[in-house]
Amino acid sequence: MKKDFLSLIDIDKHELESIVADAMRLKQLKSAGTTHEYLKGKSLGMIFEKASTRTRVSFEVGMTDLGGHALFLNPQDLQLGRGEEIRDTARVLARYVDAMMIRAYKHATIEEFAHYSSVPVINGLSNTLHPCQVLADIMTLSERFHDLSDLRLAWIGDGNNVCNTWILSSALTGMEVVVASPPRYRPKDTFVNQAQAAGGRIRIVTDPGEAVRDADVLYTDIWVSMGDEQEHAERMQAFKGYTIDSHLLARASPDALVMHCLPAHRGEEITDDVIEGPQSIVWDQAENRLHAQKALLVHLIAGGMPSEE
Ligand code: CP
Ligand code: NVA
16 A cells, blocks of 8 residues: 655654654765665656755755656646646556655645555645655754654744644644744644644744743744745735744743744844854754655655664
8 A cells, every 4th residue: 555645644653753763864874975775766756836946956866865766847848737637647657656746736736646646645845734844844853852742843924834734743743833923824723623633732822922932943934935925915014023033032942943944035034143043953954854855755665764783
């Protein structure tokens, strides 16, 4: 039975721990220059309806590191762009490749693709979820903290795809997630309810100061996600006061870490001094996209890494 990764909670706590442990091993192997071709001869198809820097390059380099190959597929260059149906494209590509990664506007597009694909499908970001990002972020925090269940993460800003994924993550890691958003841009109740039903600890507030109190991690993302461009002016207005700056950071725990999935808009959701400052771990997050996704690919395609001798 093939396994998809459309949402972070498509994997359980045990799988999450195993993928993070494998990601750390893969990071060490790469840094030591040791060959680790666990997906030799395997191919990954990648469809991007939206722009990408990190996701595209990390998946492509990741497959090369693992001895496999990745194909970048622009929907406009596929027959998909001329009306071929998703269900037909999904079935045909599954006859060629060993896994698919899709970045799409609608989450339903990725679900439909996965339904018809006989190989694993990975969500490379949809309008509602971004599980690969939070997987890498959990690895990044695991490099610094032995037990994540004691941590409190404050999400400041838009209740968007990355925020929804953090909310779901609480059910797996035990971390408390406190979201501060303007009322109109709160995360969807469906994800909050789903996470709480699975044991997640979530609080939704309006005041960023309240959210960061005793927080160990501050996280933000752009105020205008891909696909929301027509709301640019009203969003700029609504998110005033939701910038992570040195004043807000000073109200968190003294050693609080600052995270951002990138791309960042300095001066909007985060100030230059904070993203460049000593508490920022954004470059580790970006790097770990590579290692975490390699571990995910090995998990989905080959059932995980062989155990260490
Ligand atoms: N964080 C992230 O997914 O970046 P890209 O949009 O560049 O892939
Ligand atoms: N929320 C952002 C994340 C980009 C990686 C977006 O969807 O555009």
